[in-house]
Amino acid sequence: MKQATHRRSMRVQYLGVTLFLSVGLCLLSGTLMAQEGKVTPLMSEVLTDISGKEGLMITVDYAPSGSSPIHRHNAHAFVYVLEGSIVMQVQGGKQVTLTPGQTFYEGPNDVHVVSRNASTTEPAKFIVVLVKDKGAPVVVPVK
Numbered sequence: 001m002k003q004a005t006h007r008r009s010m011r012v013q014y015l016g017v018t019l020f021l022s023v024g025l026c027l028l029s030g031t032l033m034a035q036e037g038k039v040t041p042l043m044s045e046v047l048t049d050i051s052g053k054e055g056l057m058i059t060v061d062y063a064p065s066g067s068s069p070i071h072r073h074n075a076h077a078f079v080y081v082l083e084g085s086i087v088m089q090v091q092g093g094k095q096v097t098l099t100p101g102q103t104f105y106e107g108p109n110d111v112h113v114v115s116r117n118a119s120t121t122e123p124a125k126f127i128v129v130l131v132k133d134k135g136a137p138v139v140v141p142v143k
Contacts, residue, residue, distance in 0.1 A: 054134045062124045067116030075132030077106040084124030089114035
């Protein structure tokens with residue numbers, strides 16, 4: 001009888017640890033996925049007087065501590081901060097912290113090495129206007 005109770009107790013402990021680890025992994029992966037910015041397209045327009053080009057306007061929302069991986073746009077990118085503060089840097093350039101009303105420019109050959117929320121407690125939001133090749137991807141990952 002003692003053995004059966006002990007086995008049952010061990011099974012309950014095993015299930016508890018398994019459940020704890022499963023929930024922990026789900027929360028961790030959700031947290032990691034939430035780190036990347038949320039991109040919302042606002043408008044896109046073919047620029048008829050600039051052959052093969054289009055303009056695209058998006059907003060990017062960063063959760064606290066949110067960021068984007070190293071990337072490039074192969075486009076002219078004009079950034080305007082709406083809320084919070086963000087840290088930006090292109091390869092070879094200085095790292096800058098921007099607050100509402102401040103701007104940042106990224107050229108077609110730039111590699112965006114830092115793009116993150118400066119705050120660990122407050123969200124950040126900014127608008128990006130891109131002038132890019134028609135149909136080209138908005139973001140190109142860089143390794």
